[in-house]
Amino acid sequence: MAEIEGISMKKRIFAGYAFAILLAVSTTESGASPLVGDYVQSNTGMDRALPEARQGDLKGISLVLLHVDRTKSRRGWDTLTVELGIRNDSGTAKGLAQMANLEGKIHVAEGSPTYNARLSNAEFPKQTGLRDTLLPPGMAVCGWLNGSAEVAVPVAAGEVPSTLHPTQLEFTDLPTVNLQSKPDHAHCAPSLPSNAPAAPAAVELRRPDDSQAVKLSVAGFRPLPSDSITRIEGKIQNADRFGDLTVGPVDMWMIDRDGVARFSTPAEPYWLSSECNLGIDDEQVIVPPALGSNVWACYPYRPPPDGHPSVAVIQYADNNNPSIMRLTNPL
Missing domain, CATH: 2.60.40 (Immunoglobulin-like)
Known part of the structure; x- marks a missing residue:
């Protein structure tokens, strides 16, 4: 009960808001473009075009x-x-x-x-391409x-x-x-399936209408309190020697042990840092032939013990089956 009241005291209640989810990229060779989501206002009405x-x-x-x-x-x-x-x-x-x-x-x-x-x-x-986080x-x-x-x-x-x-x-x-x-508050803790992979691990990124899967290797999360961020670090490798690999949009977010979710929002000035490569207008990751791109997804920092990431949720394109990954010890 004290934990619940502590959360209540340090939060602000907002009548409504939306976040954009951003996935930032740095590449092993120049020419690759980063993936970044646009800020989209929330829509409280039902959209009949959605699945x-x-x-x-x-x-x-x-x-x-x-x-x-x-x-x-x-x-x-x-x-x-x-x-x-x-x-x-x-x-x-x-x-x-x-x-x-x-x-x-x-x-x-x-x-x-x-x-x-x-x-x-x-x-x-909401996010461009995904429309509604699952x-x-x-x-x-x-x-x-x-x-x-x-x-x-x-x-x-x-x-x-x-x-x-x-x-x-x-x-x-x-x-x-x-x-x-x-x-x-115990009911807020994630119930992870026994077969859920734990970072470091790889997940497949696959569109429903695409037989070709792309592997996203997630190393884990890195708290950066001096930059007010926590970062999930990963890599996408292009196995094709003859052409670019285009991936996107990818949506990643985190759930802490106490059920608090962390999303990216580019509106805050401290997000404009080289640690996240934000502010570049592109919605896809383009990986050069036979090379890899380091993927950095950044979130507001939250101090422990409450702020300990437990789960990463990864959605790709319009896939209705998000992947989940255990996040254990920080990098």
């Missing part, structure tokens, strides 16, 4: 109770603020676009009337780390009469949240 997985099928999604706060709002009424995590207990990756501004109900112990609530900060970041099976997100290294969490808020006692929070297609239970 069903991206539209927000919420089967198997549950909410984790993190913190409940009640404050006076006006005469006779209180504002109830419920901080939540999002967990995917299904067997498939899930897009969470449907959860943006989701409307729900607060139940009270005194009778049948219910009171309106709205879920905010629940939409996953939450893999067994993963939970109990907060996002923004560019200022402050944690923002999904929040449900609504008003209830001051004399009543809230008991449940209910959203359509989601299990109800028991507001009288003890918050349990």
Whole structure:
């Protein structure tokens, strides 16, 4: 409980935001172009052009109770603020676009009337090409780390009469949240499958309509507190001696042991550094013949012990099956 309250004290709650995911590259020979994602504003509406997985099928999604706060709002009424995590207990990756501004109900112990609530900060970041970041099976997100290294969490808020006692929070297609239970941050920890590779390891980058797979070798993560970043380091090798290898877009992000997710955002000035090679306008990695490109994906630094990366999530193009990799000891 103290850990949960500590997170609550040091975060800011934002009404809505989006992050861009950037993957930066340095090459072993001049001429290769880096991959960089464009900053895209979040879209809270449903996009009928997206595959069903991206539209927000919420089967198997549950909410984790993190913190409940009640404050006076006006005469006779209180504002109830419920901080939540999002967990995917299904067997498939899930897009969470449907959860943006989701409307729900607060139940009270005194009778049948219910009171309106709205879920905010629940939409996953968008990126050009990927459109909606997917939450893999067994993963939970109990907060996002923004560019200022402050944690923002999904929040449900609504008003209830001051004399009543809230008991449940209910959203359509989601299990109800028991507001009288003890918050349990343990449910935020990732549940990794036994066959999940641990860095250093390689994952295949493959488009659904492409039989040729590209291998991304991930060495691991490197905390750089003096630069206010943590960096995942990897390499893509071009086995073709006769032509360039073009790869992209690639989306990478991290989940810490306590369920806080770290995404890249180029809006902060300290991202403009040679450590990440940001600020170059291209959306693909072009690897020269018979050479390799070092891939650097950078995120806001978060100090230990909470800020210990546990999982790297890797999406390629429009593939609906993200790869996951264990992140153990720093490089």
